[in-house]
Amino acid sequence: MTQPTSTEPRRALTLRDVSEASGVSEMTVSRVLRNRGDVSAATRERVLQASRALGYVPNKIAGALASQRVNLVGVIIPSMSNMVFPEVMTGISSVLDHTGLQPVVGVTNYLPDREEAVLYEMLSWRPSGVIIAGLEHTAAARAMMAQAGIPIVEIMDIDGQAVDSAVGISHRRAGRQMAEAIIASGYRRIAFMGTQMPNDFRAKKRLEGFEEALRRNGLALVDREFYDGGSALLKGREMTAAILRRSPDVDFLYYSNDMIGAGGLLYCLDQGIDVPGKVGLAGFNGVELLDGLPRRLATMDACRREIGQRAAQIIAARNQTADLEPEVVELFPTLQPGDTIRQF
């Protein structure tokens, strides 16, 4: 037996090293390490011991090239820092963990060009599937996905045309529903606050649905405010202050996400404003943060975890059974009225 040489990593170990150390062919070592094919218990043990003793780590690059199989699933999302995608990731992982597939994350910062670049980079690793947020992509990105020959699942949104499969909610409908609930509770002078980001298509669709429902009821937004960057909670406070100063007669504040909604809520409570009597508030997403607020903000959960799970299931299924049809899965968010909408 050679020296363990724990301090000298020099050349990376290969199957050949393990094969020599255990006196069998490389192929047999490969079989043992992948649990594939018949190997006697005795040799298996011998190989495993040699492998462990040497500290051998298989080279998946070579393996993937030879077998034409990669156990990676690309996940492309716009951001990691806003509470919503981490939960999607949790859903994805919870399903993938049982399948031998592994998620690899890429972040686009809501930039279409960056999305295209990340996608290109991912596809160049020949993953078993791709999960990507949204239905809006550059033409080139769309073409790449169509050509890739692997399952693609577009998540979060279903208001549009999917390249392949899709799992999400209708943000337009979500906006509409919230507007209807607000109107039904008797509010009439409604203002909106949201992000500046031109590429947050889902927020945009929610607002469209919201305004459409207002219009159908003979109403329109009385004021609106946008922000970008910075602490969302703080921005929520600031925008709310600005709106209430500018339009003191508003009776409802609709926020495009819970974080700024929470900021707005804290501001209103600070100011001693009667919530939901004088002013009602609502956000979107159903983040667990809200559970700790002094009053529960009205919101709609976006089914984030389930979206992740369903998307991962589609990839996994398509990977096991070829020729499955693309599918579009619509989920339905539930409205959580909380304590910031008047109840009758």
Added chain:
Amino acid sequence: MTQPTSTEPRRALTLRDVSEASGVSEMTVSRVLRNRGDVSAATRERVLQASRALGYVPNKIAGALASQRVNLVGVIIPSMSNMVFPEVMTGISSVLDHTGLQPVVGVTNYLPDREEAVLYEMLSWRPSGVIIAGLEHTAAARAMMAQAGIPIVEIMDIDGQAVDSAVGISHRRAGRQMAEAIIASGYRRIAFMGTQMPNDFRAKKRLEGFEEALRRNGLALVDREFYDGGSALLKGREMTAAILRRSPDVDFLYYSNDMIGAGGLLYCLDQGIDVPGKVGLAGFNGVELLDGLPRRLATMDACRREIGQRAAQIIAARNQTADLEPEVVELFPTLQPGDTIRQF
């Protein structure tokens, strides 16, 4: 020119396809696509056109195997959902973006065995480096990192022995500092709230440093409370309520993270408790969430972004220049007293 066959992805394209379409050798195509070696402007253009027309995406698996170079950096962190690691990721990306290196994230959920598995999986892709949170790992994980022959940077913490390089702060010292500031402000009956997690070594070290400083001043914690799971903001409220009920004479609440600290602060304000007169509060991390709170929680920023940047810089430098020495970089968090510690 053959049909574009936009609907028929069948067999994946290879260099050969592009080579045939453009009438040059595969090697030349490879050179063009990697911008390496001399190629005449004319052929370069021809190759690029053919490549684009076909929608060719290089196979990095084959490329990596042949060149023995992989532009990936493994990043192994315990969680994505607690505000702290996303910012580390931002720091890492901001540096790596300029280097051609790409981060690949793995999440361990604070489980050592899972960390070992994730590390094994990552190393099997032969990355150019690994950034991993913490200094505590299984023996096998430690051995793998020592053997890997690539730069390894352990981040967040420097209270311990690094395998290779490290970038972080001393959590023990951070705890000590906070305790000293609290004591200096005249608080004496101090309680602690934190996570249950036995594997959050950094939180544990902060508490150790904190208690040590108390001891040196003839003090000890008068009460403590632990939680796990659930909405941190809510847990902060609940634990704070429990402590104040159980030990009504406490005059300071030290939280192991800002999120539960924020929950505690909201609770105290709800209850009309005089903060910081009757009760002072402090957290840890310096999350931007705090900016939106009605009162600014005392905290210490953990240098998260800078940790990510420095770690990425080390990997990038080691990748360019072989034989650089391992380094341990200590960063120094600053105490932000906010509005929840008495000032004289």
Added chain:
DNA sequence: TCGCGTTCCGTTAGCGGTAACATAGCGCGA
């Protein structure tokens, strides 16, 4: 004893790129 199916393991030929070297063609000074 023969034949045949099992079990177990080895051999061969790539996977799709790239490093390293080979070579063709050209300009240009002696």
Added chain:
DNA sequence: TCGCGCTATGTTACCGCTAACGGAACGCGA
């Protein structure tokens, strides 16, 4: 005109592993 040194391109030999097939050794029923 020759030959040298470029530049632009092609050829060859892998990288480390696995699919597919081959074959030895053995057991067992006829």
